[in-house]
Amino acid sequence: EIRRYWKERITVPIIISLAKGIEAELEPEPRIITPTLMISRATGIPIENILYLGGPNIASEIYNKEYANARICGAERWRKPLAKFLRQPHFIVWDNGDLVTHEVMGGLKNVYAIGAGMVAALTNESATSKSVYFALCTSEMIFITHLLAEEPEKLAGPLLADTYVTLLKGRNAWYGQQLAKGGLSLEMGDSIKGKGMIQGVSAVKGFYELLSQSSLSVQHPEENKPVAPVEFCPILKMLYKVLITREFPLQAILDALRDETMYDPKDRIEIAQTHVFYRPSLLGHRP
Incomplete structure (x- = not known):
């Protein structure tokens, strides 16, 4: 054919x-x-x-x-x-057939891969720290996909493996490592000779700006008030403040990991799966 x-x-x-x-x-x-x-x-x-x-x-x-x-x-x-x-x-x-979830995950994995590289370098490749980061970032990815797709494919099998290999050995993870080690600086931009475009940088900005919109507010189950979706994504928030606005140094990503008030990642997933968060307008669809 x-x-x-x-x-x-x-x-x-x-x-x-x-x-x-x-x-x-x-x-x-x-x-x-x-x-x-x-x-x-x-x-x-x-x-x-x-x-x-x-x-x-x-x-x-x-x-x-x-x-x-x-x-x-x-x-x-x-x-x-x-x-x-x-x-x-x-x-x-x-x-x-799930084009939306795969494309969104394709963008999100690069966002969180930069942070994974930073965490790996800053903790001297601590397996424990990297696993804590993995649990947090995958729960944020699941939360975000529930805003964009009514019944997104679960982050398992090839989708989960795609995230894993990108956090392990992709150019975005490499970029995060080099930033943390001092081999690269943010002033050098996101197009690196020999590596090409580091897609995660612009994706951090895109996802943060989108999920910060008050018009997309969702009800916080504990605080019982509407909040912007990004408030459920502390790792994404910190990556934005480190990479885009540069309010915080690279080491601040570890502070986001070690926040004593952090929710169990399972709670974020349950919130996404049990509340009606789907926003068809985010993809230009009408409810």
């Missing part, structure tokens, strides 16, 4: 996005702009013809033919034949 599609030279192509990151659009109302939406806007190609490919892997290791798997997400008409088309003995591709 794909071969016929190109042979006939139909004018509307299929695009596979490898981009990871998001932007926030605050006017006329807050909404998230994912890479596939950006591509659709820029090209005029319908979103049904734009797919997302990602997974728990490192690009350089795939290039070296290390065994890996990935998911291609989007409209069923194209994702199923494309999954078969892309599959190789060392690169297994599955198809999935």
Whole structure:
């Protein structure tokens, strides 16, 4: 079917996005702009013809033919034949219909990977500190996806593995480590020679600005008052204050980890799963 599609030279192509990151659009109302939406806007190609490919892997290791798997997400008409088309003995591709969750997680993992790199360097690779950070950041990721999707896929299997490998050995984690070690400075920007664009920096800004909007306020179950969604995400808040406004030094990420008033990550997940937080308008959908 794909071969016929190109042979006939139909004018509307299929695009596979490898981009990871998001932007926030605050006017006329807050909404998230994912890479596939950006591509659709820029090209005029319908979103049904734009797919997302990602997974728990490192690009350089795939290039070296290390065994890996990935998911291609989007409209069923194209994702199923494309999954078969892309599959190789060392690169297994599955198809999935939840484009939103995968793109949002693709952006979020880079946000939290920067913090993971900072924590690793500042604690001399403490396994305990890194695991505490992992628990907190994954609970924030789950909370955020419940704002953007009515029934998001659970952070498990390939989605969780994708987050794990990015926090372990992605360019954003490397960037966080280098900042903490003094090998790089924030003044050098987020485009690093030999590494390319550090997508997590702009994603920190995008997610923070979006989730700070009072119009998106959700009811805090304990304080019994409406609060901006970002108030449920202390790690994201601290990353913004360290990387974007630069109000705090890099070491402040450890203060966010060690806050004695911090909720059990399980509580944040339960709040997301038991309260009606879904905001269709964030993706330009009408309730």
